[in-house]
Amino acid sequence: MHPESLMMSYGYKPELSQGAIKTPIFQTSTFVFNTAEEGKAFFEVAYGLRDKGEHEEMGLIYSRLNNPDLEILENRLTLWDKAEDCAVFESGMAAISTVLLECLSPGDLLLYSSPVYGGTDFFIKNILTKYGINILGFRAGQSKDEIMELVEKSGFKDKLALIHIETPANPTNALIDIEMCREIADFYSTEENKTLLAVDNTYMGPLWSHPIAHGADFVLYSATKYIGGHSDIIAGACLGSKELMGRIKGLRTFLGNMTSPWTGWLLMRSLETLKPRMETQARNAAKVAAFLQHHELVEKVYYLGFIPKEDEVNYAIYKKQYSSPGAMIAFDIKGGEKEAFKFLNNLKLIKLAVSLGSTESLAQHPATMTHIDVSAEDKKANFITEKLVRISIGVENHEDIIWDVEQALNSIK
Numbered sequence: 001m002h003p004e005s006l007m008m009s010y011g012y013k014p015e016l017s018q019g020a021i022k023t024p025i026f027q028t029s030t031f032v033f034n035t036a037e038e039g040k041a042f043f044e045v046a047y048g049l050r051d052k053g054e055h056e057e058m059g060l061i062y063s064r065l066n067n068p069d070l071e072i073l074e075n076r077l078t079l080w081d082k083a084e085d086c087a088v089f090e091s092g093m094a095a096i097s098t099v100l101l102e103c104l105s106p107g108d109l110l111l112y113s114s115p116v117y118g119g120t121d122f123f124i125k126n127i128l129t130k131y132g133i134n135i136l137g138f139r140a141g142q143s144k145d146e147i148m149e150l151v152e153k154s155g156f157k158d159k160l161a162l163i164h165i166e167t168p169a170n171p172t173n174a175l176i177d178i179e180m181c182r183e184i185a186d187f188y189s190t191e192e193n194k195t196l197l198a199v200d201n202t203y204m205g206p207l208w209s210h211p212i213a214h215g216a217d218f219v220l221y222s223a224t225k226y227i228g229g230h231s232d233i234i235a236g237a238c239l240g241s242k243e244l245m246g247r248i249k250g251l252r253t254f255l256g257n258m259t260s261p262w263t264g265w266l267l268m269r270s271l272e273t274l275k276p277r278m279e280t281q282a283r284n285a286a287k288v289a290a291f292l293q294h295h296e297l298v299e300k301v302y303y304l305g306f307i308p309k310e311d312e313v314n315y316a317i318y319k320k321q322y323s324s325p326g327a328m329i330a331f332d333i334k335g336g337e338k339e340a341f342k343f344l345n346n347l348k349l350i351k352l353a354v355s356l357g358s359t360e361s362l363a364q365h366p367a368t369m370t371h372i373d374v375s376a377e378d379k380k381a382n383f384i385t386e387k388l389v390r391i392s393i394g395v396e397n398h399e400d401i402i403w404d405v406e407q408a409l410n411s412i413k
């Protein structure tokens, strides 16, 4: 069956919970063993001291290791990306930082796309380097040859352990070819050390892009965004093969950065409406983008639905990787910060806030907000200018969103 048909029931057995139709919130720290022998058996499997027997069910021990709400949620999330396994985290940053820490050792090289989400950028530049990890950024739009030349020149090409990319890149929807990154990873892989590829799919997943199908080892999410979808929780997720996720879950156990049962339960509730929410958001976004494109005070609209066929490289990546133009729009207002701020200050329905993917529409100014910390050079190269505004389109009636955008634009005059 399709994932949207299974979001209400998959992995949950009502008979284990008094017939309750919904998974109860297992708000408990620890679980009672029937016998000491059973407790011993659970620990042996949890700590990898022996493999699970053929008919053996993994028992519950302690909510930092496993909890029914998290296990059912993780099973449901695997369906969208056709992943073998999933781990949920207390934030998107927890998911990302745990993957980076698990896959990189002192002396290794991390290759990453730039710009990435501000928190990821900070973690890479300021935390990973503290542990002797070498870092190397490349920009969306650079060719395979150009990127490989950067790796060759870095002096650490034999140590390339992980490639981390974010596509479409925030805030202008710039695209990166996942299969190209897989080829680069394979080129630098050795028998003993496989170069791994992680893709932050927050902008387009889990509905419209499935990086594992294009060769990614890890798919990462800020579940705070579309998956949570209601601006009321912070959460994250990582998906991949059973083997790799075993390593990620192992580190999660010791960092203790798993989701809480309550947040896990809320995420399951959100997953039931994920598809209708995202589809409404994408439909609205197409209408808002079309309106913006023809407004006299708008210079340029960054929206995946507007990539011209003549832009062959980007058009091909778009067609290959995405099944929708998504619901994120950025645009250049004629003028600069003054005009952009006037627009933002005059919005009535759309909220002036960072974050994205929620039921309500949100607008912000990347250059002075989400991307304030990006270097002037990177800002310029990535079109993060003073006139750029980013909007995350919600599920409101599109006529009301457009009315709001129009009156806020007209207030600039």
Ligand SMILES: *Cc1c(COP(=O)(O)O)cnc(C)c1O
Pocket (backbone or CB within 6 Å): 091, 092, 093, 094, 117, 119, 120, 166, 170, 200, 202, 203, 221, 222, 223, 224, 225, 234, 235, 236
């Ligand atoms: C928000 C976001 C993150 C960080 O997620 P948190 O849940 O805020 O920790 C990472 N990547 C992208 C693309 C994001 O938008």
